[in-house]
Amino acid sequence: MPSVPLHPPVKGRGGFVSPANPLPQLLQTPSGLALLELQGTINLPPINLSDTSDEHLNAASLETPIGRLVFPDHSSTNPPENTAWMKRVYLYVGKHQRLTGEVRKLPNPTAVIRRKEYSQGVTVLGEAEELEIVEIVRWKILFSQRPEPVGS
Amino acid sequence: MKSLTIKSAPTTSSVSAPSHAVLCTTGETFQLRQVHSSNSIFLIQPSQPNDTAEEAFRSPGLCTIAAPKVTLELHRVATSSVPHLRKLIPTFHVQEDGDGDFEMMTSWPTGFEKRSKQETFAHVPTCEEECERGWIEIVAFELNGGSMRPSIWALLSTYKAILSAATSQGIQLDSRFPVEDLWQMIEDDGFPRALVEAVLARLAPEEHITRGEWASIDKSKCIPWLGALILETEQGSNRERFASDFLKEWKDNLPEAWRASASLDFIKGSYTLKNSTICFYRDGVNTTSTTSSTSTGISKVTSGSRKWHEKFRNTGK
Structure with missing residues (x-):
């Protein structure tokens, strides 16, 4: 290492076609990346690869549905200065658990960085490794309370 | 926009403190500190509705693409590049024989990797401006593609050569003078020109420190610098x-x-x-x-x- 370049975000990033972003406008970023934090861990069932035939073996089919994220007080028609909705966010996990959380401004904006990807045909000399900032995130969804049981 | 750099001192270096990685802009240095969180952090992104999924998950959803265990925090620091530069750059020696002739070091010292100025800076965990400031402070210069810094004796001899050249040429050191006029008088002594220019840069007034055809020496910098140098000998x-x-x-x-x-x-x-x-x-x-x-x-x-x-x-x- 001793010196590794870190490239700032490219203007007009998120050039890839991103699916519709279901998050409230405030949490949306050009690349679609957002941060979610919770106190605790999510236990996932082991993925059984033999269940999946090759043609379905894509990233999407390996996703494990966790639950639903709900912003009960948010409405896209609310004026942006109305921030009351940020106080309550639900994350329904599985069928019987609900986490209550909130949207919080990060004390410092957080950069999401990754190894820089080179377009094909670009030869990288030696072991030169470069990083890039993919996104700068300013908000997070934080769940700091214990899950409550809910009826299905 | 100029890009940012993450740097660290070479791992073999043991300059005073343990070395940290830093993030540098052109003018500022930030120490990187690893922060572990007991919370789970998920980086989420909108995901394509999945046709094979259960009914409830066929609408636009979100998908976790990473769960970082560690985040890095930036802390602005003001570290001097000088100790790092001293560690990385070998000393250039000048020997004066009794007849007023100088003998310059000719071979590259063992135990030092030959690095250009820019390569050296890549190993110094401070921002570019601080590297540059330290480079001038220790009067470092490039010689045959490697970086060197003069010993105190080499510095003193170079300074004296500049002074006597100026005196014989009637150059007022605190006014702007052509470097070439000075150089013609020093050349025969065998000093590397880059070293002479580095001394001129070290003593230049703050407002025109850039090296070029013209130079001048800041009296208020030169006097204390020389005093300290003589004392150091x-x-x-x-x-x-x-x-x-x-x-x-x-x-x-x-x-x-x-x-x-x-x-x-x-x-x-x-x-x-x-x-x-x-x-x-x-x-x-x-x-x-x-x-x-x-x-x-x-x-x-x-x-x-x-x-x-x-x-x-x-x-x-």
């Missing part, structure tokens, strides 16, 4: 030296018009006076506050004065 010699003799040597090596300006006040904190002999110390040498053997004299040492080069920088402004 005393280091290691056990010779006792009268402060008045030291002051005379200092003045003798200044342009005639500047003589009267030299004063011990400029190098406060770099020496101790014992009776009327002067004693140099640097980087903690002779400064252990608990020793009482040297404290009989007039001690000008204060506890905060160990970073002598920073002191000079202040007085030089």
